[in-house]
Amino acid sequence: xxxxxxxxxxxxxxxxxxxxxxxxxxxxxxxxxxxxxxxxxxxxxxxxxxxxxxxxxxxxxxxxxxxxxxxxxxxxxxxxxxxxxxxxxxxxxxxxxxxxxxxxxxxxxxxxxxxxxxxxxxxxxxxxxxxxxxxxxxxxx
Numbered sequence: 001x002x003x004x005x006x007x008x009x010x011x012x013x014x015x016x017x018x019x020x021x022x023x024x025x026x027x028x029x030x031x032x033x034x035x036x037x038x039x040x041x042x043x044x045x046x047x048x049x050x051x052x053x054x055x056x057x058x059x060x061x062x063x064x065x066x067x068x069x070x071x072x073x074x075x076x077x078x079x080x081x082x083x084x085x086x087x088x089x090x091x092x093x094x095x096x097x098x099x100x101x102x103x104x105x106x107x108x109x110x111x112x113x114x115x116x117x118x119x120x121x122x123x124x125x126x127x128x129x130x131x132x133x134x135x136x137x138x139x140x141x
Contacts, residue, residue, distance in 0.1 A: 014137055021133030022070040025126050029066040032125040033059065036118035043118045050109060057119070066126050069104075073097055077134055086139035094135050101127040 012020065037043055037059075044054040076096065080089035106119045 014139075017137050018074055018134060021130065021137065022067070022074060025070050025130040025133065026063060026066045028129045029122050029126040030059065030063055033057070033062045033118070033122045036121055040114045040118055043115050045106070045111065045115060045119065046109075052109075057115075062122060066122075069100075069126065070130055073100075073130055073134060077138065081139055090135055090138035093138070094131065097127070097131045097134075101131070 033043075037057075043057040045057045047053045047055050073093075077089065077093045080093050084092065101123060105123055106116045111119070
């Protein structure tokens with residue numbers, strides 16, 4: 001006879017949980033972008049780094065970039081878990097994720113203050129969901 005307490009398993013597997021985290025992070029970024037766009041008006045970003053020419057930031061661009069960043073983060077975590085110890089993989093991944101978050105903030109010239117704040121908030125929303133979410137799904141030591 002087996003007890004249900006001794007055999008407790010997570011409702012979702014690791015991949016499904018990570019997929020939920022990715023979707024939640026993308027949704028968080030999109031919601032923050034939609035609110036910022038409604039409050040601040042059209043958010044404009046440089047056409048290329050250090051360019052003085054700007055273009056409007058679109059919902060599709062935010063969605064695509066957020067999804068790409070999340071999937072890249074997931075892939076990096078999976079590779080690190082495959083080739084390093086579980087605790088080390090989580091620590092390295094967390095450090096890399098934080099560095100990428102900080103380096104991808106809008107520091108370059110060409111952003112207005114409102115645009116910088118809006119883009120920084122979108123980045124922060126994505127990072128606030130993705131980093132702890134994927135870190136939590138990492139293999140235990």
